[in-house]
Amino acid sequence: xxxxxxxxxxxxxxxxxxxxxxxxxxxxxxxxxxxxxxxxxxxxxxxxxxxxxxxxxxxxxxxxxxxxxxxxxxxxxxxxxxxxxxxxxxxxxxxxxxxxxxxxxxxxxxxxxxxxxxxxxxxxxxxxxxxxxxxxxxxxxxxxxxxxxxxxxxxxxxxxxxxxxxxxxxxxxxxxxxxxxxxxxxxxxxxxxxxxxxxxxxxxxxxxxxxxxxxxxxxxxxxxxxxxxxxxxxxxxxxxxxxxxxxxxxxxxxxxxxxxxxxxxxxxxxxxxxxxxxxxxxxxxxxxxxxxxxxxxxxxxxxxxxxxxxxxxxxxxxxxxxxxxxxxxxxxxxxxxxxxxxxxxxxxxxxxxxxxxxxxxxxxxxxxxxxxxxxxxxxxxxxxxxxxxxxxxxxxxxxxxxxxxxxxxxxxxxxxxxxxxxxxxxxxxxxxxxxxxxxxxxxxxxxxxxxxxxxxxxxxxxxxxxxxxxxxxxxxxxxxxxxxxxxxxxxxxxxxxxxxxxxxxxxxxxxxxxxxxxxxxxxxxxxxxxxxxxxxxxxxxxxxxxxxxxxxxxxxxxxxxxxxxxxxxxxxxxxxxxxxxxxxxxxxxxxxxxxxxxxxxxxxxxxxxxxxxxxxxxxxxxxxxxxxxxxxxxxxxxxxxxxxxxxxxxxxxxxxxxxxxxxxxxxxxxxxxxxxxxxxxxxxxxxxxxxxxxxxxxxxxxxxxxxxxxxxxxxxxxxxxxxxxxxxx
Amino acid sequence: xxxxxxxxxxxxxxxxxxxxxxxxxxxxxxxxxxxxxxxxxxxxxxxxxxxxxxxxxxxxxxxxxxxxxxxxxxxxxxxxxxxxxxxxxxxxxxxxxxxxxxxxxxxxxxxxxxxxxxxxxxxxxxxxxxxxxxxxxxxxxxxxxxxxxxxxxxxxxxxxxxxxxxxxxxxxxxxxxxxxxxxxxxxxxxxxxxxxxxxxxxxxxxxxxxx
Numbered sequence: 001x002x003x004x005x006x007x008x009x010x011x012x013x014x015x016x017x018x019x020x021x022x023x024x025x026x027x028x029x030x031x032x033x034x035x036x037x038x039x040x041x042x043x044x045x046x047x048x049x050x051x052x053x054x055x056x057x058x059x060x061x062x063x064x065x066x067x068x069x070x071x072x073x074x075x076x077x078x079x080x081x082x083x084x085x086x087x088x089x090x091x092x093x094x095x096x097x098x099x100x101x102x103x104x105x106x107x108x109x110x111x112x113x114x115x116x117x118x119x120x121x122x123x124x125x126x127x128x129x130x131x132x133x134x135x136x137x138x139x140x141x142x143x144x145x146x147x148x149x150x151x152x153x154x155x156x157x158x159x160x161x162x163x164x165x166x167x168x169x170x171x172x173x174x175x176x177x178x179x180x181x182x183x184x185x186x187x188x189x190x191x192x193x194x195x196x197x198x199x200x201x202x203x204x205x206x207x208x209x210x211x212x213x214x215x216x217x218x219x220x221x222x223x224x225x226x227x228x229x230x231x232x233x234x235x236x237x238x239x240x241x242x243x244x245x246x247x248x249x250x251x252x253x254x255x256x257x258x259x260x261x262x263x264x265x266x267x268x269x270x271x272x273x274x275x276x277x278x279x280x281x282x283x284x285x286x287x288x289x290x291x292x293x294x295x296x297x298x299x300x301x302x303x304x305x306x307x308x309x310x311x312x313x314x315x316x317x318x319x320x321x322x323x324x325x326x327x328x329x330x331x332x333x334x335x336x337x338x339x340x341x342x343x344x345x346x347x348x349x350x351x352x353x354x355x356x357x358x359x360x361x362x363x364x365x366x367x368x369x370x371x372x373x374x375x376x377x378x379x380x381x382x383x384x385x386x387x388x389x390x391x392x393x394x395x396x397x398x399x400x401x402x403x404x405x406x407x408x409x410x411x412x413x414x415x416x417x418x419x420x421x422x423x424x425x426x427x428x429x430x431x432x433x434x435x436x437x438x439x440x441x442x443x444x445x446x447x448x449x450x451x452x453x454x455x456x457x458x459x460x461x462x463x464x465x466x467x468x469x470x471x472x473x474x475x476x477x478x479x480x481x482x483x484x485x486x487x488x489x490x491x492x493x494x495x496x497x498x499x500x501x502x503x504x505x506x507x508x509x510x511x512x513x514x515x516x517x518x519x520x521x522x523x524x525x526x527x528x529x530x531x532x533x534x535x536x537x538x539x540x541x542x543x544x545x546x547x548x549x550x551x552x553x554x555x556x557x558x559x560x561x562x563x564x565x566x567x568x569x570x571x572x573x574x575x576x577x578x579x580x581x582x583x584x585x586x587x588x589x590x591x592x593x594x595x596x597x598x599x600x601x602x603x604x605x606x607x608x609x610x611x612x613x614x615x616x617x618x619x620x621x622x623x624x625x626x627x628x629x630x631x632x633x634x635x636x637x638x639x640x641x642x643x644x645x646x647x648x649x650x651x652x653x654x655x656x657x658x659x660x661x662x663x664x665x666x667x668x669x670x671x672x673x674x675x676x677x678x679x680x681x682x683x684x685x686x687x688x689x690x691x692x693x694x695x696x697x698x699x700x701x702x703x704x705x706x707x708x709x710x711x712x713x714x715x716x717x718x719x720x721x722x723x724x725x726x727x728x729x
Numbered sequence: 730x731x732x733x734x735x736x737x738x739x740x741x742x743x744x745x746x747x748x749x750x751x752x753x754x755x756x757x758x759x760x761x762x763x764x765x766x767x768x769x770x771x772x773x774x775x776x777x778x779x780x781x782x783x784x785x786x787x788x789x790x791x792x793x794x795x796x797x798x799x800x801x802x803x804x805x806x807x808x809x810x811x812x813x814x815x816x817x818x819x820x821x822x823x824x825x826x827x828x829x830x831x832x833x834x835x836x837x838x839x840x841x842x843x844x845x846x847x848x849x850x851x852x853x854x855x856x857x858x859x860x861x862x863x864x865x866x867x868x869x870x871x872x873x874x875x876x877x878x879x880x881x882x883x884x885x886x887x888x889x890x891x892x893x894x895x896x897x898x899x900x901x902x903x904x905x906x907x908x909x910x911x912x913x914x915x916x917x918x919x920x921x922x923x924x925x926x927x928x929x930x931x932x933x934x935x936x937x938x939x940x
Contacts, residue, residue, distance in 0.1 A: 156741025241781025
């Protein structure tokens with residue numbers, strides 16, 4: 001059963017890749033084999049344009065329990081417990097069908113975490129859409145938020161934080177990145193490597209259907225085009241109830257010690273889970289497709305092998321324990337079938353009953369894909385558009401209100417109230433009450449904090465500095481709640497790496513990620529790469545999304561981000577030296593350009609340590625990191641959260657070479673806006689800015705001084721719901 | 730008092746409810762297939778999405794064997810507390826009057842709210858649901874008010890879902906079966922926001938003792 005050479009191109013393989021497959025197989029692949037190769041050799045599964053770069057990332061640390069290569073990474077949190085976490089993208093499915101795309105994105109990342117034996121305890125998400133004045137963006141936003149809520153709420157895992165940015169380059173290709181954290185006893189965690197010749201391979205969970213066929217190669221590894229409606233059948237449909245049962249079933253199986261190894265079925269379905277389990281264990285696997293429970297009886301072997309039907313897990317079980325495993329599946333009313341066996345052949349063999357319909361060396365299938373060198377070339381100047389929305393000569397007051405109402409800065413309550421943030425009884429800091437989410441861990445007697453961040457616009461301005469800023473932003477968010485970083489996960493969302501400008505962005509971003517993580521001593525324990533994020537208008541902003549997890553000793557000792565009491569002093573801690581480059585104000589003025597100042601990682605790290613210690617010692621009433629929209633927006637957020645105004649003078653920043661408008665609206669790393677007793681702030685080396693109190697936000701900034709009523713500022717900051725219902729085009 | 734917390738496939742808040750009950754007495758999970766609830770003094774039907782709730786919320790769970798046991802306990806005057814999906818299940822089972830419809834906003838909503846209980850007791854408790862709009866015909870609502878069967882109302886201006894007459898929770902005529910949409914089991918720890926939820930559990934336990 002040989003196939004014509006045109007077929008491999010339809011499946012996304014190049015001619016030279018096809019020739020390499022033929023060479024490694026010693027013959028032409030049949031239909032089943034070609035389908036499986038096309039998926040495992042896709043960008044999504046093989047990381048063929050990024051794997052070489054990723055070797056730079058530091059992955060080791062004394063707290064690392066599981067690093068890259070497993071379903072999720074994990075760090076020790078004490079008392080024999082570990083926190084597992086990972087972020088993953090579901091961009092292209094969400095751009096085609098936002099509700100199911102985002103829902104199954106959450107479902108997939110949950111499975112990655114419970115596949116290693118950790119109970120999921122939190123979800124975060126990082127979303128990017130085009131500007132909200134477009135119908136498409138509002139549709140994608142609404143669908144993605146509903147989808148994330150639908151899946152996470154139904155399965156009882158709290159959604160504790162995240163971020164949403166709105167920028168023109170995401171108009172066609174939105175980003176939906178979901179992160180999950182889980183808690184496990186380190187000793188009970190399980191790896192994905194198949195082991196034990198003769199052991200049984202059990203497929204658990206949902207039946208296998210035609211949904212999501214070819215998702216990894218067709219959707220995730222090519223640019224989006226105009227005819228994407230036709231790709232809808234490649235988007236999977238989520239069933240959180242099935243996942244809930246499979247989750248409980250797997251955790252019970254692991255607790256009873258009944259599994260040798262466990263792997264979820266994600267992109268490329270049975271093909272990748274069986275292939276990767278065999279590769280990791282250095283063994284072979286036989287899969288009999290006739291034993292796979294199907295939704296439609298007439299499915300072909302290749303369809304069964306590449307189906308991306310959701311809510312399925314693959315386990316390796318000792319034959320003697322199979323009856324017990326099937327009984328637990330029965331208890332949880334979830335499917336189970338003995339579909340295969342671990343062999344010593346070093347081959348993945350696909351059978352249909354007695355007939356062999358595919359036979360491939362594991363080494364060729366999983367590790368045989370060529371890795372490509374990028375051909376980076378730095379582009380000249382600013383390569384994206386930038387519509388001005390603020391007229392020249394706008395007053396400082398109106399600029400502040402325009403920034404607060406910018407959907408990327410405005411309160412995201414509209415979105416996060418659609419998510420259950422409290423289930424599980426761990427959530428000590430809910431969204432918007434502090435810069436990082438805080439979850440208590442009674443099991444280990446302490447707490448963890450988690451933050452996710454990545455400002456694509458700033459990375460577009462300067463991929464190196466912007467990526468370092470993303471890591472520092474997370475570190476600062478953790479410091480605000482008194483947490484010390486333990487580990488980091490990332491999702492690298494970029495355009496087509498075969499284009500020199502995108503290759504340059506990717507190259508710069510990964511080296512910056514490595515530099516920042518190494519300097520901060522934070523290991524990268526896992527991650528995901530999503531390339532080919534482009535629409536007809538061009539690539540997205542390069543968007544490395546960073547998720548960072550830290551620990552803090554006492555969850556009772558966490559400051560909030562809002563001011564607390566009138567009369568408290570307000571101060572600024574850290575090496576904050578803001579400029580308008582890459583800022584929200586520059587965007588609104590239509591003044592975006594290449595280049596950002598290089599952040600001083602060591603100085604920011606020192607400020608983080610000082611803030612962290614002060615929070616733990618209870619010396620600060622409030623802490624908020626200065627981020628999008630600069631000091632003026634940070635002050636407004638602290639004041640709105642408290643319902644109390646403030647009166648400050650930011651002209652102290654003149655000493656740092658800042659103009660009045662840079663002091664107000666400039667952005668950059670390293671700023672912590674704190675409040676508390678003046679003597680405490682000064683002892684911490686804070687620059688005194690002013691006082692909490694009154695009903696206005698009053699900022700002296702030379703000729704750009706401003707006074708805005710608290711109510712006016714709050715209306716602007718809370719305008720997102722109205723903007724999502726905008727009825728224009 | 731020994732509390733039994735029901736667990737259906739698709740339950741989400743059963744562990745949190747178990748923890749809350751354990752602060753007041755002994756507590757154990759009751760698997761949905763357990764028909765015989767002897768040895769359990771009080772029951773919590775917890776929140777979540779029993780059987781996925783792809784049909785009407787609670788419509789399948791009401792037929793579970795454990796719910797037969799709950800009906801017997803309820804008839805015998807034992808305290809029964811239905812929270813969120815549990816409230817929906819109790820309404821579907823006919824143990825409480827009324828029904829829960831889709832929120833007026835047509836969206837799931839998670840928010841810390843103030844509830845008003847008996848004697849104008851004010852409680853800060855989170856609500857989180859997509860189908861929590863309490864509905865009953867006008868004459869039934871009049872009857873509930875006349876009999877003192879409105880157990881909890883949303884504080885003025887805080888009705889999150891369009892519930893009739895701001896009703897957040899109701900009780901049966903005997904007073905031993907109580908259901909409410911907000912989640913008292915998520916308000917038993919000052920670190921996570923409030924301890925007011927304990928008063929809901931205590932009130933149900935006391936009402937059962939009187940019934």
